Amino acid sequence: MNRQELIDAVAAGTGESKASTGEAIDAIIEAVTAAVTRGETVQLVGFGSFSTGARAERSGRNPSTGETITIPAAKTVKFTAGKAFKDAVNAA
Numbered sequence: 001m002n003r004q005e006l007i008d009a010v011a012a013g014t015g016e017s018k019a020s021t022g023e024a025i026d027a028i029i030e031a032v033t034a035a036v037t038r039g040e041t042v043q044l045v046g047f048g049s050f051s052t053g054a055r056a057e058r059s060g061r062n063p064s065t066g067e068t069i070t071i072p073a074a075k076t077v078k079f080t081a082g083k084a085f086k087d088a089v090n091a092a
Contacts, residue, residue, distance in 0.1 A: 006025065007025060015027040030070070032050055036050050036077060039052055045082065047082050047085050048080055048084050049079070049082070050078070050079055051077075051080070055074045056083070057072055057073040058071055059071070
């Protein structure tokens with residue numbers, strides 16, 4: 001499902017226009033992105049939670065030359081599915 005298909009499905013379920021539904025979905029995505037960027041955890045009960053993680057610096061190898069390189073540390077985004085979401089996926 002892509003963004004437009006999500007908008008169509010939500011608009012059909014709520015009876016709202018596709019334009020207002022698109023604006024609402026954009027606002028939700030912006031709010032979640034802003035909160036996780038600040039280091040906060042966003043918990044949607046029954047769906048899951050978004051949080052930040054850390055990946056340490058590590059060494060790797062350039063596949064074309066075989067040269068050892070250092071891969072810098074980075075922040076990551078984690079999504080943990082909620083119990084109701086997991087149960088729905090496993091029931092299908």
